[in-house]
Each structure stands twice: as structure tokens, then as C-alpha cells.
Amino acid sequence: xxxxxxxxxxxxxxxxxxxxxxxxxxxxxxxxxxxxxxxxxxxxxxxxxxxxxxxxxxxxxxxxxxxxxxxxxxxxxxxxxxxxxxxxxxxxxxxxxxxxxxxxxxxxxxxxxxxxxxxxxxxxxxxxxxxxxxxxxxxxxxxxxxxxxxxxxxxxxxxxxxxxxxxxxxxxxxxxxxxxxxxxxxxxxxxxxxxxxxxxxxxxxxxxxxxxxxxxxxxxxxxxxxxxxxxxxxxxxxxxxxxxxxxxxxxxxxxxxxxxxxxxxxx
Numbered sequence: 001x002x003x004x005x006x007x008x009x010x011x012x013x014x015x016x017x018x019x020x021x022x023x024x025x026x027x028x029x030x031x032x033x034x035x036x037x038x039x040x041x042x043x044x045x046x047x048x049x050x051x052x053x054x055x056x057x058x059x060x061x062x063x064x065x066x067x068x069x070x071x072x073x074x075x076x077x078x079x080x081x082x083x084x085x086x087x088x089x090x091x092x093x094x095x096x097x098x099x100x101x102x103x104x105x106x107x108x109x110x111x112x113x114x115x116x117x118x119x120x121x122x123x124x125x126x127x128x129x130x131x132x133x134x135x136x137x138x139x140x141x142x143x144x145x146x147x148x149x150x151x152x153x154x155x156x157x158x159x160x161x162x163x164x165x166x167x168x169x170x171x172x173x174x175x176x177x178x179x180x181x182x183x184x185x186x187x188x189x190x191x192x193x194x195x196x197x198x199x200x201x202x203x204x205x206x207x208x209x210x211x212x213x214x215x216x217x218x219x220x221x222x223x224x225x226x227x228x229x230x231x232x233x234x235x236x237x238x239x240x241x242x243x244x245x246x247x248x249x250x251x252x253x254x255x256x257x258x259x260x261x262x263x264x265x266x267x
Contacts, residue, residue, distance in 0.1 A: 003031040006053040009042035039063025058089040082137035167200030194251030
């Protein structure tokens with residue numbers, strides 16, 4: 001009988017050590033194949049070893065647990081069952097309510113044997129239920145669609161909305177009215193601000209930018225893209241069913257990830 005493989009992503013060494021030892025005690029048949037120290041490692045190794053179970057810390061350097069789950073939901077090959085994901089988090093009231101709707105499980109820090117034992121039982125039951133496994137990807141996509149806006153702070157009315165973008169164009173600083181922006185594209189440590197006539201750079205992440213935008217107009221459609229819906233011309237699907245957006249004033253087709261496809265379900 002093949003062992004169940006697990007990946008743990010936790011940047012705090014003491015906590016990852018504690019989780020490993022607790023799982024070894026409560027679930028000795030589990031093969032803990034890799035322990036990642038950050039979100040980037042978690043994605044890279046998950047897509048190499050394809051574990052059946054992943055424990056993700058919500059707050060990690062590189063990529064958060066939610067960003068890891070989103071990238072895996074987008075990149076996971078269709079011929080392999082999507083893993084059961086357990087979020088490990090220091091958030092309490094909001095996280096519990098949200099995770100209870102869709103997550104395989106969540107564990108609040110600090111962890112303890114009794115709580116992990118319940119998690120192990122839940123995971124084992126799901127792994128034995130072969131009919132349940134194909135729905136895990138859809139479950140995670142639904143959860144991420146529900147959680148991402150809240151964690152980004154989009155619903156916080158105290159956040160001041162941007163009306164002007166200060167962006168670098170060569171050695172100059174350009175002032176760009178927010179309405180002229182077609183889309184924002186994440187590129188390493190920068191965001192590419194694309195208008196109809198040129199591209200400019202600002203130094204921040206999409207996660208930092210998103211709460212400052214009007215959520216009625218600016219939609220995140222992919223982990224790398226936020227689009228201004230005022231410039232949306234039409235959406236199209238390819239032969240595999242993947243959705244792309246076409247914007248007025250741009251020849252670039254922007255891919256919509258599985259996590260955000262529900263925004264265009266009427267198209």
C-alpha cells in the first residue's frame with residue numbers, strides 16, 4: 001500500500017518542527033515528504049512531488065498560504081487529484097467562519113495534539129472517500145474566491161482609494177489618472193501599470209495595491225493581473241475552456257485563472 005505524502009509549509013522553525021513531530025506521533029503512516037520554509041518553496045515542491053495532503057501556514061514570506069493555494073489551483077495538472085489542504089492560521093473568528101464553509105480543515109496556532117488528531121481523522125476519512133476527491137479542486141477554487149477579497153482588505157471602508165498613480169517612466173515620474181489604467185500586471189518586485197499609450201512601473205505588490213482600488217471597477221482576474229472593467233471589450237474561451245479578456249486600447253489577451261472565472265460565469 002502506497003504511503004500518503006504530505007508537504008508542510010511553515011516559516012517558523014519551532015512551529016514546523018512541532019507540527020512534524022505531532023503528525024509523526026498521531027499518523028505514523030504519513031510520509032512527510034518536504035517541509036517548506038516559505039510560500040515559493042511550497043509551490044515549487046508541491047508541483048514536483050504532488051502530495052496528497054498539504055499543511056499551509058496563512059502568513060509566510062514569499063507567498064502567503066492563500067497565494068500558494070491559488071497558484072496550485074491554477075497550475076495543478078488535470079490528471080492528478082488535487083491535494084487536501086489544511087490551513088494553519090493565527091486568525092480566529094473570521095478565519096473559522098470562512099474556512100468552515102469550504103476548507104478541508106483549518107488549525108489555529110498554537111497547535112495541540114487533540115486538534116491535530118481531529119484533523120488527521122478528517123483527512124483520513126476524505127482520503128478513503130474516492131468519490132469526494134475529484135471535487136477538491138472545485139472546493140478550493142470556491143474557497144479562494146470567497147476568502148481573497150476579505151484578506152486583501154477590500155471591504156475596509158477606511159482604506160483611501162487611489163485617484164492618481166505615480167509611476168516611473170525611464171528617469172521621469174508620470175502621474176496617471178486611475179481611470180486611464182487598462183490593467184496592472186505583477187512582475188517580480190514591481191507592478192507594470194498599462195495604459196493605452198505606454199507602460200510604467202510602480203514598486204509594490206498586487207496584494208498591497210488591491211485594497212486601494214475601487215473594487216467595483218478593478219477586478220483581480222489572475223494572481224498576476226488586475227483589470228479596469230471600464231475598458232473591458234469582451235471575453236473569449238479557447239478550445240480547452242480557458243477564459244481570456246480583451247480590453248479596449250490593448251492587443252494583449254489577459255488570461256483569467258480558475259479562481260476568478262466565476263466573475264464571468266454569465267459570459
